[in-house]
Amino acid sequence: MATKSIPKVGFISLGCPKATVDSERILTRLRADGYEIAADYAGADLVVVNTCGFIDAAIEESLDAISEALDEHGRVVVTGCLGARGDMIREAHPDVLAVTGPHAEDAVLEAVHAHLPAPDYNPFVDLMPPQGIKLTPDHFAYIKISEGCNHRCSFCIIPSLRGDLVSRPIGSVLDEAHRLVEAGVRELLVISQDTSAYGVDLRYQADFWNGKRLTTDIESLARSLGELQAWIRLHYVYPYPQVDRLIPLMADELILPYLDMPLQHGNPSVLKAMRRPAATEKVLDRLAEWRRICPELALRSTFIVGFPGETDADFEQLLAFLSEAQLDRVGCFSYSAVAGAAANALADPVPEALKEERRQRFMALQAEISRDKLAQRVGSREIVLVDEVHEEQVIARSYADAPEIDGTVIIDGAWELEPGNFIEVEFMASGEHDLFAAPVT
Numbered sequence: 001m002a003t004k005s006i007p008k009v010g011f012i013s014l015g016c017p018k019a020t021v022d023s024e025r026i027l028t029r030l031r032a033d034g035y036e037i038a039a040d041y042a043g044a045d046l047v048v049v050n051t052c053g054f055i056d057a058a059i060e061e062s063l064d065a066i067s068e069a070l071d072e073h074g075r076v077v078v079t080g081c082l083g084a085r086g087d088m089i090r091e092a093h094p095d096v097l098a099v100t101g102p103h104a105e106d107a108v109l110e111a112v113h114a115h116l117p118a119p120d121y122n123p124f125v126d127l128m129p130p131q132g133i134k135l136t137p138d139h140f141a142y143i144k145i146s147e148g149c150n151h152r153c154s155f156c157i158i159p160s161l162r163g164d165l166v167s168r169p170i171g172s173v174l175d176e177a178h179r180l181v182e183a184g185v186r187e188l189l190v191i192s193q194d195t196s197a198y199g200v201d202l203r204y205q206a207d208f209w210n211g212k213r214l215t216t217d218i219e220s221l222a223r224s225l226g227e228l229q230a231w232i233r234l235h236y237v238y239p240y241p242q243v244d245r246l247i248p249l250m251a252d253e254l255i256l257p258y259l260d261m262p263l264q265h266g267n268p269s270v271l272k273a274m275r276r277p278a279a280t281e282k283v284l285d286r287l288a289e290w291r292r293i294c295p296e297l298a299l300r301s302t303f304i305v306g307f308p309g310e311t312d313a314d315f316e317q318l319l320a321f322l323s324e325a326q327l328d329r330v331g332c333f334s335y336s337a338v339a340g341a342a343a344n345a346l347a348d349p350v351p352e353a354l355k356e357e358r359r360q361r362f363m364a365l366q367a368e369i370s371r372d373k374l375a376q377r378v379g380s381r382e383i384v385l386v387d388e389v390h391e392e393q394v395i396a397r398s399y400a401d402a403p404e405i406d407g408t409v410i411i412d413g414a415w416e417l418e419p420g421n422f423i424e425v426e427f428m429a430s431g432e433h434d435l436f437a438a439p440v441t
């Protein structure tokens with residue numbers, strides 16, 4: 001009998017963790033349809049590029065990736081955030097086979113099927129892992145609870161790319177989380193554009209999981225996820241009142257005492273021009289109250305400096321906010337215009353050199369805060385999660401460190417450990433980003 005060759009799809013995944021989850025879903029469905037995933041251009045019959053279109057640098061990176069795939073291979077399907085701007089892609093690269101938008105799995109699958117027919121295939125005989133295909137290491141996984149966003153921040157084009165908030169029913173999220181933990185995942189990172197708004201669009205409708213009636217809201221989700229044998233970490237949480245109800249779950253160790261809360265600025269008039277929800281004073285009050293309930297709460301945030309109209313006084317107020325907020329981890333970007341964003345029409349742009357100067361001053365202040373906060377943990381003992389095991393060193397993370405964006409815990413020496421192990425360590429020293437530890441034996 002002649003051996004039928006299996007069609008192979010190459011895949012390039014760009015962008016944020018939300019795009020990574022989209023890529024995982026598309027790859028899982030391609031495998032279920034009988035395609036193989038090729039490791040390089042040479043082994044592929046067709047290449048899918050999942051793009052990012054959040055800022056100009058990401059758009060450029062996406063267009064470069066499409067260009068490389070066309071040069072190296074030639075048969076290219078484009079999807080993802082930048083796919084929402086089909087005209088731009090077709091103008092730059094008229095030879096792409098198809099362009100589909102973000103979270104358009106059906107359309108990508110259709111385009112692949114049209115240009116590379118699926119094999120005659122029975123998915124039930126395949127050994128597809130129950131957790132699907134993951135692009136992260138085996139011991140942690142991103143879980144996306146909603147798509148889109150109801151806000152209209154003036155610097156952001158995500159709502160025009162991904163639409164308004166659409167939450168997944170709680171039962172479906174918990175099914176996926178359960179499958180991932182059963183498959184060995186030890187940390188679940190909850191992501192969305194706006195995690196605290198989860199369920200608003202569904203009016204918090206009831207759903208069933210494991211025989212239990214649950215409402216589709218963030219507290220109910222966090223509580224149910226907390227019953228799984230895994231670390232639960234929440235990203236993209238805005239300081240709405242309902243977040244107050246999550247802090248006791250952290251104090252009770254159901255979910256990690258960690259919040260990734262993009263605050264973007266500390267001055268009310270800049271926040272207003274950004275059209276951000278939540279006022280500064282309330283945020284500081286809220287943080288103080290949360291820390292009273294859960295003193296170990298680790299807070300991560302991102303900020304933008306040099307937004308149009310930001311005066312010296314506004315920036316000084318941002319620095320004062322930063323000093324008072326005492327956040328554990330902070331990212332800072334100089335404002336850059338994104339094509340299609342409302343903020344492009346604002347007056348008084350800040351000169352590039354001044355933006356950069358402000359960014360450096362901001363980061364220098366935060367470096368001191370982060371260093372002091374890490375130093376306070378030296379001498380204490382904590383459970384950490386092992387990420388990498390090398391011959392002479394182990395890299396782990398504490399509850400306060402999300403993968404890739406925060407710091408690490410470095411354990412020198414050769415230890416019989418594996419990624420995904422939880423171990424108790426004592427912190428021996430600290431730097432600006434990382435902690436240095438020894439296992440408690």
Ligand code: SF4
Nearest residue numbers: 149151153156158193
């Ligand atoms: S909250 Fe603002 S910045 Fe975040 S996705 Fe929505 S519109 Fe964009």
